[in-house]
Amino acid sequence: MKIMKRRYLAVSIDSHETYNSHEFTDAVWGAVSKLFGEYGASQAGLNLIHYDETKKLVVMRTWHKTLEMIRTAIASITQIRSKPVALHVLAVSGTIKALYRKLEKQSVS
């Protein structure tokens, strides 16, 4: 059986506004389906793991195979609720533990 590897992404929200998790996931799903269609979106296995509204930090999960697809979709988002926004992928890892370790390292340096 083929093992499907997972990838966890830490995404920062660069905006003056605050958004709730629903608005964020709707924006990401919208961007994925706009660029890759519903068929492509169905292959992404996208899941919201953690959403920190105050730190504007999000942890998401996808498949290793669709990582570039999600990166592209995230980079293409320019607005949420008609307000300008930029989403940046801070780190990518195979486990949540390693992802947080990477984020800590980045904040120290």
Added chain:
Amino acid sequence: MKRVYADLHLCADCDRMEQFSRVVEKASKLGYGLIAVPFRKSFEEQIRHVRETCEKADVDFASRVNLRPRTPEELISSLRKLRRRFEIVAVMCESKGVARQAAKDRRVDLLNFPQPDFRRSFFDAAEAELASNCLASLEVDVKPLLTLEGPARIRLISSLRREVATAREFHVPIVISSGISDEMLMRKPRELAALASLFDLSGVYSLEAVSKNPVALVKRNREKLGSKFVAPGIRVIRRGKDS
């Protein structure tokens, strides 16, 4: 060795220094090691200020000029005047004649095609062959990919896919730039590379288009503009008198 990422088309307004320094700081934060800002003419004083701002933010700066000639003759005349004043010369090819002249002129570094109008894309096999002989690179701005939507974006992606395939076939280096003036549209180099996957430029090629290709272009031009350069492959090592 760590990759140096470059954005050779950051259209920040250099007249508003406060806003400009914010953009430069953001570029540094996003991971860029080299940026190029287009100037309309050669303003030595302004270029010096911009260079200082970039030095403070720990980002290398390259001066750039965007030429928009209407005829091939106008392009030749502009190149004669401006080539030695700027580190990067880009030509916005708005007609086929200009595009052909720009591709065969060794003084041109970047060929940029006005993207929203896909009918004005003159980057075909003949253009690519001329460009590959003269070391000119194809520049792709990511801005329209972020600002356009629906059918316009679909047509744009299709046109870019065709151009990039032609460039790769003829070994024309591809440079991906942002082309943005708005701070909120700035993206990380890896994100620009990810957006390039939309027009089938993925993996190592897309990363080279935001790092190796633009950095090599600037390095080559700096060498050419230096006082020691004589001709490609020949440079002055030491000056002396006949004994």
